Amino acid sequence: MSRKLSLRTRKVHRYLGVFIGIQFLFWTLGGLYFSWNNMKDVHGKTLVDKSEKTFSFEYNEPVLKLFTAIKEPIKSVEAILVNKDSLLRVQSESKHYLLKLNKNQYALNELLTKEEVESFVKSRLKEKIAIKETVFLTEENISKSHEYREKPLPVYAVTLDHSTNTKVYVHPNLAKITSVRNDNWRRFDFLWMLHVMDFETRDRITNWTLRIFSVLGLATILSGFYLFYLSSPSIRKIKKRITKN
Numbered sequence: 001m002s003r004k005l006s007l008r009t010r011k012v013h014r015y016l017g018v019f020i021g022i023q024f025l026f027w028t029l030g031g032l033y034f035s036w037n038n039m040k041d042v043h044g045k046t047l048v049d050k051s052e053k054t055f056s057f058e059y060n061e062p063v064l065k066l067f068t069a070i071k072e073p074i075k076s077v078e079a080i081l082v083n084k085d086s087l088l089r090v091q092s093e094s095k096h097y098l099l100k101l102n103k104n105q106y107a108l109n110e111l112l113t114k115e116e117v118e119s120f121v122k123s124r125l126k127e128k129i130a131i132k133e134t135v136f137l138t139e140e141n142i143s144k145s146h147e148y149r150e151k152p153l154p155v156y157a158v159t160l161d162h163s164t165n166t167k168v169y170v171h172p173n174l175a176k177i178t179s180v181r182n183d184n185w186r187r188f189d190f191l192w193m194l195h196v197m198d199f200e201t202r203d204r205i206t207n208w209t210l211r212i213f214s215v216l217g218l219a220t221i222l223s224g225f226y227l228f229y230l231s232s233p234s235i236r237k238i239k240k241r242i243t244k245n
Helices: 001-035 062-070 114-125 183-196 209-230 234-244
Strands: 074-082 085-092 096-102 103-111 131-137 155-160 166-170 177-181
Touching: 001 183, 001 209, 062 085, 062 096, 114 131, 114 155, 114 166, 177 183
Parallel strands: none
Antiparallel strands: 074 085, 085 096, 096 103, 131 155, 155 166, 166 177
16 A cells, blocks of 8 residues: 555656646746846836925915816825926826926926926936837727736836836826836746736736646645655664564
8 A cells, every 4th residue: 555655646746746847947947036136127226216306385375276176175295396397296086187386386287298208207317318219108009918017097108228128107197207117127027927827917926827836836845755755764764663662
């Protein structure tokens, strides 16, 4: 019985090793890349300053009039500097607004223009880099496989003329850099997809593929421990001593 069980365990262990061995390799390679990588570079912080510059303002009469014109309860107000312009980022219950200060008066401005977005990106670069292309993305023209996944739309995708193939995404309603994508991030994203085995959104670590492979991986490890127990000379000696006593 023990020999039959040993043979069956060896067979199961061998086939499990072949079946999930490639995934074990992906997990190991991904883990090495994640642990040895510069996460600041992955997030584009080595090339782009994503921090926001703020200023203080007063709730004067012109501002309060504009708030009244929005005709919705206001959740938050942030004072930010974009292209040396003083803006108020206002979030209501349903949308975002930008209020631009002009001669001590704020004017309602819902979107940054393409030119303003490009100037904004240039002002946040840590070195002088030309812009190769700027594309306006909406729900209608954005690809499902695009690098900008599950982020607020619309957005401008600004491609830099740089060896890292960096794209800077700016939300025109928020006057904010929402994402930075480069080649390092793309490699990280690909390995992360293999790591969590989510080949669509790449963010769900509770998918059934990962669960099944994790269980099979545990079975492979436990079968290996069991085979070591059956074939170890030291354990045999210990068992003999126990039997004699």
